[in-house]
Amino acid sequence: xxxxxxxxxxxxxxxxxxxxxxxxxxxxxxxxxxxxxxxxxxxxxxxxxxxxxxxxxxxxxxxxxxxxxxxxxxxxxxxxxxxxxxxxxxxxxxxxxxxxxxxxxxxxxxxxxxxxxxxxxxxxxxxxxxxxxxxxxxxxxxxxxxxxxxxxxxxxxxxxxxxxxxxxxxxxxxxxxxxxxxxxxxxxxxxxxxxxxxxxxxxxxxxxxxxxxxxxxxxxxxxxxxxxxxxxxxxxxxxxxxxxxxxxxxxxxxxxxxxxxxxxxxxxxxxxxxxxxxxxxxxxxxxxxxxxxxxxxxxxxxxxxxxxxxxxxxxxxxxxxxxxxxxxxxxxxxxxxxxxxxxxxxxxxxxxxxxxxxxxxxxxxxxxxxxxxxxxxxxxxxxxxxxxxxxxxxxxxxxxxxxxx
Numbered sequence: 001x002x003x004x005x006x007x008x009x010x011x012x013x014x015x016x017x018x019x020x021x022x023x024x025x026x027x028x029x030x031x032x033x034x035x036x037x038x039x040x041x042x043x044x045x046x047x048x049x050x051x052x053x054x055x056x057x058x059x060x061x062x063x064x065x066x067x068x069x070x071x072x073x074x075x076x077x078x079x080x081x082x083x084x085x086x087x088x089x090x091x092x093x094x095x096x097x098x099x100x101x102x103x104x105x106x107x108x109x110x111x112x113x114x115x116x117x118x119x120x121x122x123x124x125x126x127x128x129x130x131x132x133x134x135x136x137x138x139x140x141x142x143x144x145x146x147x148x149x150x151x152x153x154x155x156x157x158x159x160x161x162x163x164x165x166x167x168x169x170x171x172x173x174x175x176x177x178x179x180x181x182x183x184x185x186x187x188x189x190x191x192x193x194x195x196x197x198x199x200x201x202x203x204x205x206x207x208x209x210x211x212x213x214x215x216x217x218x219x220x221x222x223x224x225x226x227x228x229x230x231x232x233x234x235x236x237x238x239x240x241x242x243x244x245x246x247x248x249x250x251x252x253x254x255x256x257x258x259x260x261x262x263x264x265x266x267x268x269x270x271x272x273x274x275x276x277x278x279x280x281x282x283x284x285x286x287x288x289x290x291x292x293x294x295x296x297x298x299x300x301x302x303x304x305x306x307x308x309x310x311x312x313x314x315x316x317x318x319x320x321x322x323x324x325x326x327x328x329x330x331x332x333x334x335x336x337x338x339x340x341x342x343x344x345x346x347x348x349x350x351x352x353x354x355x356x357x358x359x360x361x362x363x364x365x366x367x368x369x370x371x372x373x374x375x376x377x378x379x380x381x382x383x384x385x386x387x388x389x390x391x392x393x394x395x396x397x398x399x400x401x402x403x404x405x
Contacts, residue, residue, distance in 0.1 A: 027062055027327065029317060030095030031063045032085050032110065033125075034102050036087030040230075040260050041306045042102055045125065046072070047299050048310030049099075055294070056314070062321050063105050068195055068314070071095055079109045082215075086113045096327035097122070099259035099313055104128035104174045111140040112179035118334045125306065129182070132354045133396035139329065141355040143348075145383050147175060150254050150276050152386040157274050158252050159190035163223035167198035167216045169236065176201065179227050180252055184255050184339035196370050197221055199259035207232035209239030216245060223250040226257075226273075229261055237268055245272065257364060258305045262373030269373025273366045277373040283345075291344035312359070314345045316350075345380070354393040358384040 008282070031049070035042045053068050061067040066254040071093050075082035082101070089095045098114065099122040099225035107126030115137040121144045123131055132142050168183070170176030186195055195255065198219035200212045207228060213236070216224065224246070230235055233256065240246050252268065255261060257277015262269050280292060280303050295303045296300065319341035324331035337352035348359045364378025 001137050007195050016171050024061075024066050024068045025049075025320060027081055028069050028071055028093065028095045028097075029314075030089035030098040031070050031072040031100045032075050032089070032098060032106075033072075033100040034077040034106070035074040036312055038102055039049045040264065041304070042127070044260070045102075045303035045306035045310035047295070048303075048307035048312075049314045051295055051307075052311045052314035053297055053316075054377065056318050063320050063326065068318060069237070070314075075101075075106060077103060077106075079106050080320070082106045083109055083113055086110055086117075092120065093346045095182045096120075096329070097317065097321075098333065100319060101126050104131070104178075106143075106221065106356075107131055108135055108174075111135065111137060114139040114304045116222050119327055120327075120329055120336070122313055122317060124309050125236050126175075127179070129396075130176055132356045133393070134192075134398070136354060136401060138355075138401055141350055141357070143316060143359060144309055145276075145308035145359055145361045145386075146356060147179040148182050148388075149383050149386040150361060151179050152186050152251050153276060153381045154254060154274065155183055155186035155190060158223070158225070158250075161223060161250050163221075163250050164191075164194050165220070165222045166194060166196045166225060167223075168196060168201075168227075169200040169202070169212060169216065169230065170225075171202055171204040171207075172201035174210065176204075176227050182252075182272075183225050183252075194249055203226070204234060204372060205231060207235050209235045212236060212243050213239045213243050217243065217248070221249065223252065226251060226253040226256070229263075233261065234265060235266065237270055241268075250274070253369075257304060257362065257366060257375040257378075260304045260306060262366070262375075263302075265266065269368060271368055274363070275366055275375065275379075276361045276363055277361055277375050278308065279364065279378050280308075281374065282378070285345070287346070288344045298358065301363075311344075311369070312348065315343060316341050316348070316357075349384075351387070351390065351393065354387075354397060356387060356393070358382065358387070360384075360386070391400040 033042045057067045073085040102125040104126045107123045121140045127147045167182045170180045251273040253275045257275035320335040323335040340349040360381045360383035362378045364375040367376045
């Protein structure tokens, strides 16, 4: 009997020792973006956030050992689909936080959803100022440098040009309207002698160069402000070069220095344009080089700005979750409103006044190098310098927004 008891005790002990440990519950983050509709931008972004998740989990996760888990969905570039996905992520997947979006109108829709559901939303790529100002809410934060910030950086450079007569061309949706309006206002504030003599508003993805180029040329501007991108920009440059539109004219162009744009343009990339972008190939800072090396090792491709944004977004969320001690919305809001986190380009903070991050961008001029477009003579503009002061930022938000302090 004593032998039997000893044997049973031994078996029980062995079972306890070799029983698989209970799985640690992950911290879930819902993620929504337009992967099929805009792959050139969103696929590198997904690679970036996946790289950050892998690094964080390899280092032990968050909240004393819980892994991060991104539950990602594709909205196909449709607002209704993004809202349906967000509802499903919250109701069925139980995500307490959402991040993502590229197009401004989808970002605004997800922001309204977050406010209604009282969950935190980190908008990563939308540029619209409405996201944090006129339609801002206490649950929404934005990472990327906004339309206002990038317009301010470019207006600063444009003001040094001798040009007085300006034309503008931009896609006819919120981003295009917003950045042109900001650029005009900020440039006139610096140079009251300038005037805007022509404007073109092609439908996104359907720019007709046979219409746009002659319409601008007819007004004989001294300089052009461009906010088109993708296939629209390619058509504008091809026809503009053929018709001499850019000859002896200054061009100031938002986003055109991003690798996502220049790589597609290839040897048709313009030279001498003043642009915002991301010259990853010439940034020598050690932390940035570590990010570039890790990204290239993981995906065997060059990084894009979207990859940096996706990576930084997950780092920001992980830092906020740690600071909040979990994913309680009120504690997360408080954490984000006082958050400074480390990124490959240095510390980035979020402002309590309007929930905008201080992440800046690079401004330089375009050139051709080995048959490909690059940025040269660039500088990194710290976003903090190009935001309105805290009091003005608060006034730009709805009067009934709670909690910014």
